[in-house]
Amino acid sequence: xxxxxxxxxxxxxxxxxxxxxxxxxxxxxxxxxxxxxxxxxxxxxxxxxxxxxxxxxxxxxxxxxxxxxxxxxxxxxxxxxxxxxxxxxxxxxxxxxxxxxxxxxxxxxxxxxxxxxxxxxxxxxxxxxxxxxxxxxxxxxxxxxxxxxxxxxxxxxxxxxxxxxxxxxxxxxxxxxxxxxxxxxxxxxxxxxxxxxxxxxxxxxxxxxxxxxxxxxxxxxxxxxxxxxxxxxxxxxxxxxxxxxxxxxxxxxxxxxxxxxxxxxxxxxxxxxxxxxxxxxxxxxxxxxxxxxxxxxxxxxxxxxxxxxxxxxxxxxxxxxxxxxxxxxxxxxxxxxxxxxxxxxxxxxxxxxxxxxxxxxxxxxxxxxxxxxxxxxxxxxxxxxxxxxxxxxxxxxxxxxxxxxxxxxxxxxxxxxxxxxxxxxxxxxxxxxxxxxxxxxxxxxxxxxxxxxxxxxxxxxxxxxxxxxxxxxxxxxxxxxxxxxxxxxxxxxxxxxxxxxxxxxxxxxxxxxxxxxxxxxxxxxxxxxxxxxxxxxxxxxxxxxxxxxxxx
Numbered sequence: 001x002x003x004x005x006x007x008x009x010x011x012x013x014x015x016x017x018x019x020x021x022x023x024x025x026x027x028x029x030x031x032x033x034x035x036x037x038x039x040x041x042x043x044x045x046x047x048x049x050x051x052x053x054x055x056x057x058x059x060x061x062x063x064x065x066x067x068x069x070x071x072x073x074x075x076x077x078x079x080x081x082x083x084x085x086x087x088x089x090x091x092x093x094x095x096x097x098x099x100x101x102x103x104x105x106x107x108x109x110x111x112x113x114x115x116x117x118x119x120x121x122x123x124x125x126x127x128x129x130x131x132x133x134x135x136x137x138x139x140x141x142x143x144x145x146x147x148x149x150x151x152x153x154x155x156x157x158x159x160x161x162x163x164x165x166x167x168x169x170x171x172x173x174x175x176x177x178x179x180x181x182x183x184x185x186x187x188x189x190x191x192x193x194x195x196x197x198x199x200x201x202x203x204x205x206x207x208x209x210x211x212x213x214x215x216x217x218x219x220x221x222x223x224x225x226x227x228x229x230x231x232x233x234x235x236x237x238x239x240x241x242x243x244x245x246x247x248x249x250x251x252x253x254x255x256x257x258x259x260x261x262x263x264x265x266x267x268x269x270x271x272x273x274x275x276x277x278x279x280x281x282x283x284x285x286x287x288x289x290x291x292x293x294x295x296x297x298x299x300x301x302x303x304x305x306x307x308x309x310x311x312x313x314x315x316x317x318x319x320x321x322x323x324x325x326x327x328x329x330x331x332x333x334x335x336x337x338x339x340x341x342x343x344x345x346x347x348x349x350x351x352x353x354x355x356x357x358x359x360x361x362x363x364x365x366x367x368x369x370x371x372x373x374x375x376x377x378x379x380x381x382x383x384x385x386x387x388x389x390x391x392x393x394x395x396x397x398x399x400x401x402x403x404x405x406x407x408x409x410x411x412x413x414x415x416x417x418x419x420x421x422x423x424x425x426x427x428x429x430x431x432x433x434x435x436x437x438x439x440x441x442x443x444x445x446x447x448x449x450x451x452x453x454x455x456x457x458x459x460x461x462x463x464x465x466x467x468x469x470x471x472x473x474x475x476x477x478x479x480x481x482x483x484x485x486x487x488x489x490x491x492x493x494x495x496x497x498x499x500x501x502x503x504x505x506x507x508x509x510x511x512x513x514x515x516x517x518x519x520x521x522x523x524x525x526x527x528x529x530x531x532x533x534x535x536x537x538x539x540x541x542x543x544x545x546x547x548x549x550x551x552x
Contacts, residue, residue: 009168012093013053018046021088025081034081049082056171058086060179063190077180077190087194090172095198097163102201103208108224109197115273116326118223122230122277125219126266129230133279139270140229140237143260144204144248147225148196149188152253153177156203187253200224203252210247215240223273230266237263274323281328289332292320300343310344330375377404378413402454410461410468420455427451428459435464472512475519476502486541487532494531501529 011017022042026035038045052058063077079087102110107118130137156177157170164170176195182188189196204222211217211229217240219230231237241261248254269276269283276283299316302308317340324333380390391398408414416425431445439453442460480495480502488495505527514522523530523537530537 007168008093008164008166009172012089012169012172013050015046015050017089017092018050018085021085021092022046024088024092025084038081045082046085049085053086053172056168058172058175060086060176063180076192078192079179079190083179084194086172087176090169090176091194091198094160094164094169098202098205101163102205103212105221106201106205106208106223107221109201115223118221119273119275119277119282119326121221122228122272123282125221125230126277126279129219129232130266130279135232137266137279138231138234138237138263139266140231140241140263141261141270141272142227142229142241142244143257144225145255145257147254148191148200149182150184150254151187151189151199151203153186155252156199159202159206160199197224206252207244207248210251211240211244215243226273228270228272234263275327282326284324284327284329284332296340296343303344313340313344374404374407377401378408381405381408381414381418399454402457406454406457406461409458410465412465412470412474416458416462419458424451424455425459428456429462432460432463435460435467466517467515469513469515469518472509472514472519473506475514475516476506478516479519479523483541484530487536487539498529498531505529 006014022038026039029035049058060083061080063079065077099110105118105121107113107115107121126137127133129135153174157173160173161170164173173195176193177189177199180188180190189199201224204225207227208220208222211220211227217229217231221228229237229240231240241256241263245256248256264270266277266279269278271285274285274288276285295316299308299313303310303313317336321333321336324336376394377390380393385393387398387401390401394401405414405419409416409419420428427446427448428442428451431442437460439456439460442456443451443453446456480499484495484498488498524534
């Protein structure tokens with residue numbers, strides 16, 4: 001019988017659903033002891049769970065509770081793994097019933113949503129309300145007081161019963177909700193459970209519908225119990241706040257937080273989901289910055305004591321940089337990368353396992369050497385702005401823009417072909433003997449009035465880039481693309497074998513720096529990676545020859 005033709009509770013208890021729930025519950029925790037213990041007798045455990053659910057003898061184990069200060073004190077409750085499987089099984093079945101009824105601008109614990117999407121939506125709304133940052137914009141920033149501790153079970157069950165008509169599913173929901181004790185009986189949900197996160201959305205969906213359809217507030221965003229409404233009138237927002245407070249008390253037995261709910265001018269900055277958002281920019285909240293610095297100091301101490309390897313720290317750094325990049329934090333990120341390289345030095349004897357992470361960090365480290373004003377020019381240039389447009393927008397001369405582009409070419413940020421037409425490159429580069437020649441000397445040798453000093457300077461920068469020493473990982477990566485791929489195009493197995501040898505070499509020499517020509521000499525005369533004869537190994541294959549021999 002097809003799963004879709006049986007009752008809701010039978011779908012929940014179906015072995016396939018329990019197996020899917022098990023896979024979701026184990027995600028990211030495959031090496032935990034409790035997961036390995038459950039896996040050891042997986043089929044037996046799932047069948048026993050199925051039997052308990054079908055006979056309605058299932059009882060969850062007591063929650064494991066601990067206190068988390070991050071930075072405010074929270075009481076986190078952890079369910080047993082078998083209970084987490086049940087939570088996933090329940091959500092698998094009832095989530096489709098409620099998902100379509102949620103408003104678009106509810107961003108917590110939903111696929112395709114999240115904090116960054118909510119912040120981006122906030123940016124859209126502030127531009128609309130302020131008419132592209134030209135008029136005043138006010139924000140009602142509100143929070144519900146002790147939300148998870150005060151959710152009323154009876155109200156939640158009545159909301160669930162509007163769409164769930166299977167009494168057995170409601171029985172299971174009651175069992176899960178009752179496995180948590182609070183000061184007021186019949187209230188509260190444990191922080192940390194999947195079902196708590198999902199039920200939180202269902203419970204406050206009533207508020208969403210009230211704000212959108214009764215108050216008709218157009219610019220409304222909610223993330224769990226934290227929500228904002230944007231409008232050009234502060235008086236209207238005060239009225240919204242009063243009506244929302246009344247609705248929460250009468251319909252949902254909740255209360256707005258008296259200190260965290262207020263109306264602010266966007267010019268003063270609005271604290272929302274870890275950011276301080278203003279009209280034209282956003283910053284990271286100071287407490288988040290302090291928290292990350294404390295975490296880095298803790299990781300540094302563990303690294304110095306040998307309890308942690310560098311790659312684990314890079315994982316945390318990459319995650320934090322990805323978050324910080326959503327705000328205007330270029331100078332901070334540049335400083336952080338420099339500090340990181342000093343605080344977590346890489347010993348040459350320590351082989352790297354994941355070279356891609358190291359390569360990404362080296363690229364960011366190279367970018368951090370570029371001045372902030374040059375980086376601004378790069379952003380506009382990548383948007384296909386012309387030299388004159390960039391100069392006007394930034395209120396600088398065109399010669400300064402050209403100097404910035406030369407700097408970027410030298411630091412491998414943009415290829416020379418993006419700056420100068422190909423026909424001019426062919427005329428400029430052969431006339432440059434070495435990087436110490438002056439622009440005037442090169443100009444006299446070219447003898448072409450159409451080629452400017454700025455274009456010659458960019459060509460000279462590309463020569464300097466070739467002489468510039470870089471980390472071994474990007475040098476090897478580039479060499480494989482431009483050399484190995486051409487010579488062994490019809491032998492992918494050999495390319496794969498050589499790639500493993502290159503990885504081993506980079507792993508043991510990750511701090512080595514050299515320019516491309518030095519590496520070519522090393523590869524041709526001192527390395528045994530390539531199996532081709534010496535004559536073929538030293539033969540340079542141009543792109544023109546490669547295309548001619550490959551696509552005849």
